[in-house]
Amino acid sequence: MSADQKLRLYYYMRLTRECESTIMRLYRQGKIVGGAYTGTGNEATAVGSAAALEARDYLFPMHRDLGAHLVKGQSLKNIFLQQLGRADSLTRGRDGTGHYADPALKIFGNVSHLAAMIPMAAGAALAAKMRREEAVVMTYIGDGGSNVGEFHEGVNFAAVMKLPLVVIIENNQFAYSTPVSRQYAASRLSDRAIGYGIPGHTIDGTDVERVYETCTEAIGRARRGEGPTIIESVTMRMQGHSASDDASYVPPALLDEWKKKDPVVRYESLLLKECVLTAEQKAKVDKEIGDAIGEAVRYAESNPLPDGNTAAEGVYAER
Numbered sequence: 430m431s432a433d434q435k436l437r438l439y440y441y442m443r444l445t446r447e448c449e450s451t452i453m454r455l456y457r458q459g460k461i462v463g464g465a466y467t468g469t470g471n472e473a474t475a476v477g478s479a480a481a482l483e484a485r486d487y488l489f490p491m492h493r494d495l496g497a498h499l500v501k502g503q504s505l506k507n508i509f510l511q512q513l514g515r516a517d518s519l520t521r522g523r524d525g526t527g528h529y530a531d532p533a534l535k536i537f538g539n540v541s542h543l544a545a546m547i548p549m550a551a552g553a554a555l556a557a558k559m560r561r562e563e564a565v566v567m568t569y570i571g572d573g574g575s576n577v578g579e580f581h582e583g584v585n586f587a588a589v590m591k592l593p594l595v596v597i598i599e600n601n602q603f604a605y606s607t608p609v610s611r612q613y614a615a616s617r618l619s620d621r622a623i624g625y626g627i628p629g630h631t632i633d634g635t636d637v638e639r640v641y642e643t644c645t646e647a648i649g650r651a652r653r654g655e656g657p658t659i660i661e662s663v664t665m666r667m668q669g670h671s672a673s674d675d676a677s678y679v680p681p682a683l684l685d686e687w688k689k690k691d692p693v694v695r696y697e698s699l700l701l702k703e704c705v706l707t708a709e710q711k712a713k714v715d716k717e718i719g720d721a722i723g724e725a726v727r728y729a730e731s732n733p734l735p736d737g738n739t740a741a742e743g744v745y746a747e748r
């Protein structure tokens with residue numbers, strides 16, 4: 430991997446973390462209504478996976494994947510318009526967080542009902558195959574979501590039809606307050622791939638280069654018409670499920686253990702050690718990110734909230 434590629438991964442992980450801290454701050458200021466989510470601990474998975482995609486590929490991200498939206502080209506302005514529910518946001522203020530679609534960027538944001546997005550992503554992969562686009566669909570699911578029936582239906586269909594699909598299971602040790610020990614009896618979620626007749630990998634989801642390399646391989650298979658891959662990316666949800674959850678049920682020792690593997694800190698130290706990143710470059714990145722987020726938030730806050738009289742418009746498909 431070239432120095433530029435490494436710096437790109439670093440930049441987007443840092444940007445993701447700063448964006449999410451800003452989202453939490455805005456939530457606590459009462460400016461974000463509804464839920465606010467972070468992917469703290471998941472940055473390497475979200476960024477490393479999306480960085481392996483091309484512009485022609487499709488992204489179906491989940492609620493911990495802001496980094497994937499950013500890497501796929503979503504602007505900070507759109508992210509904050511959306512978070513703040515403004516009139517000119519991608520959903521015109523109909524929904525917050527990542528629940529938007531941006532067909533131009535080929536981003537189809539998360540469906541709330543866990544696992545319902547897997548058959549949708551498989552459907553998009555079928556359409557791409559029928560149109561001979563040579564495009565790949567990448568989608569994500571949590572450890573909890575991977576136990577829902579639609580996961581099975583979607584992945585099985587994709588396997589049988591040899592669809593260009595990459596499914597990343599973000600195993601972050603919890604589904605809300607339920608630990609993985611109460612969710613499934615298998616030792617590895619990637620072992621499910623055996624039952625579908627497709628490859629499955631379990632990787633350290635805090636290692637961005639490992640994520641990138643594994644996804645590059647799976648994307649290559651998908652593009653060559655060899656079918657889907659399951660990648661279980663093992664991480665930790667370092668904060669509550671959402672801003673309203675203090676995660677007091679998470680054993681502190683477990684968090685302490687995972688803090689040592691903080692994906693952003695870990696990659697920064699590695700790049701400093703490899704002399705790919707210098708102290709001056711780091712300071713430049715700090716400033717660039719701070720300025721860009723500040724500008725996007727000011728822009729979004731100056732945009733009006735939607736007119737309540739239009740609330741029902743654009744919600745149902747027109748006949």
Ligand SMILES: Cc1ncc(C[n+]2csc(CCOP(=O)(O)OP(=O)(O)O)c2C)c(N)n1
Pocket residue numbers: 493541542543544570571572573574575577599601603604605666670
């Ligand atoms: C079918 C369904 N059941 C319950 C919920 C409520 N819910 C939203 S996120 C969540 C936890 C998901 O855990 P996991 O899949 O592990 O993803 P994580 O939040 O840990 O990234 C739950 C229970 C939902 N959205 N859909």
Ligand SMILES: [Mg+2]
Pocket residue numbers: 571572573599600601602603604605666
């Ligand atoms: Mg989880």
